[in-house]
Amino acid sequence: MSKGYKITKIVILSIVVLLAVLAVTLFTASGAQKKAKYLDPWKRDYAEQFEDPRLQLIAHGLLAANSHNLQPWKIQLDRQNPLAFYLYTDNERLALESDPLARQTLVSQGTFLEYMRVAGEQLGYPPEIVLFPDGEYDEQHLSESMERKPVAKITLSKANLQSNPLYEFMFLPDTNRMAYQPDEITPAQIRKLNKTNTDQELILSILNDKADIEKFGAYGVEGTDIETGLRRMNDESARIFRSNEYQKNKYRFGFSFEGQGTTGLKKHLLQGLITIIPFLNNEEASTKLAVQAAQTAADHTPAYALILSKDNSRTSQVKAGMLYSRLILTAHEEGLVMQPLSQVLEEYPEMREPYSRIHREYAAGGETIQFLIRLGRSTQETPLSMRRNAVDLISE
Incomplete structure (x- = not known):
């Protein structure tokens, strides 16, 4: 075997080893070995872990489209009525540069509510949704008003299961x-x-x-x-x-x-x-x-x-x-x-x-x-996006 052949072989092996080390380094830095917990809410059985029907609907609502994927939703559970809760705008999740008037943020409250409506009908807890039960925001003190005034009061009623044909499509990328x-x-x-x-x-x-x-x-x-x-x-x-x-x-x-x-x-x-x-x-x-x-x-x-x-x-x-x-x-x-x-x-x-x-x-x-x-019609599948845990939306 010639000396030149041995050198070439060593060089090739070195390159292969270097590429392997580089690939391992990149995949480790990416976190490729980590479980994608941020996709758990997209699982069809995710909401079943909750006994409270309000949390079951919230778990479906957070799949809705929302501005900048900031998920600007905050929930307050009614302590007197186990079937009632309130949706607030999370004023700590505003895109103040691109959405300075918070219009897209408020639109995102509506996408959340409609997903909950569809889920409620499917699960046998149709919601009654009352928008701005305490009146609309004081625009001169918008952030403070978001803190005080709910976007909606949601009250569930127990009913027979009613299949909603749109339900199964909630689990697709929006x-x-x-x-x-x-x-x-x-x-x-x-x-x-x-x-x-x-x-x-x-x-x-x-x-x-x-x-x-x-x-x-x-x-x-x-x-x-x-x-x-x-x-x-x-x-x-x-x-x-x-x-x-x-x-x-x-x-x-x-x-x-x-x-x-x-x-x-x-x-x-x-x-x-x-x-x-x-x-x-x-x-x-x-x-x-x-x-x-x-x-x-x-x-x-x-x-x-x-x-x-x-x-x-x-x-x-x-x-x-x-x-x-x-x-x-x-x-x-x-x-x-x-x-x-x-x-x-x-x-x-x-x-x-x-x-x-x-x-x-x-x-x-x-x-x-x-x-x-x-x-x-799509030419390419779109991956699912990150979602928080349903319980993380709950505020005291």
Whole structure:
């Protein structure tokens, strides 16, 4: 055997060993060996551990879509009535930069309530929901008002089990940011989706005209470009980005690589790299990827939906969120997926011009657009996102 061959073999073996050590290091940093406790609430039997029917419904409610995955919900159990409880906005879970008026946060209260309604009907505890039983917030002292005034009082009644066809779709991911198939949404599907709106104060429109699709796609890209170009917005997102399994199990809310559809080996490699070398996840690279993703989404969307309210009261915001939950569950029933495009509807100075423009075009009667939503058939499965434990929502 030649000396050169031996050296080559040693070099190859060294490279193999080095790559193996690197892979082990990255996967360890990612926490690949850790159990994903943050996904436990998605299990179909998760709520069964609770004897209290209120906690069973809360366990289902926390699966709902919510702004920035902050899960801004706080529950107070009624000590006198074992079937009553109150939903509050958690004023410590506000996205003050991107959602300075807390509109998206209030919409998220509605998504939670509607998931509880569906679960209550399925489990034999249909809820009576009274919005703002102590009146709406004092907008001049908003955070303090959130602390004092409940968004809703929920009172359960015992009834026979009543199967709700939407129940099984609660356990699917609520947001799909990937490219959608080019298949058009059928007239029958549009009619079924439109039936989810039963509130005269809200307007639901499904739009699949080519001109509208191009406009909404452009709004999605423009809004993303503006938001990701602002340092304070990127800093806000970075504070709730969970870069590995250790962080996801600890915090159980916020953003992660799964939000962009990253799974399996690629996810752990990225998590390991970012954990070991944090500056790889720099602002410029993240901005570029976000805008590229928005453009890809715009180029692969066959329809959009708008949810508008006739006023912009806190009650209307909550009701819009409830409608959104009905819409996404019905869309799932029809084999469709959705993604809300929140950026262009955000209320801070840099977004004022496109915000005003989209309202002039699509809310000429003075309505407020609460949701702009991509709608279509998926081309790629979306992973489930982090969720807290149901008991962590309980406040004294």
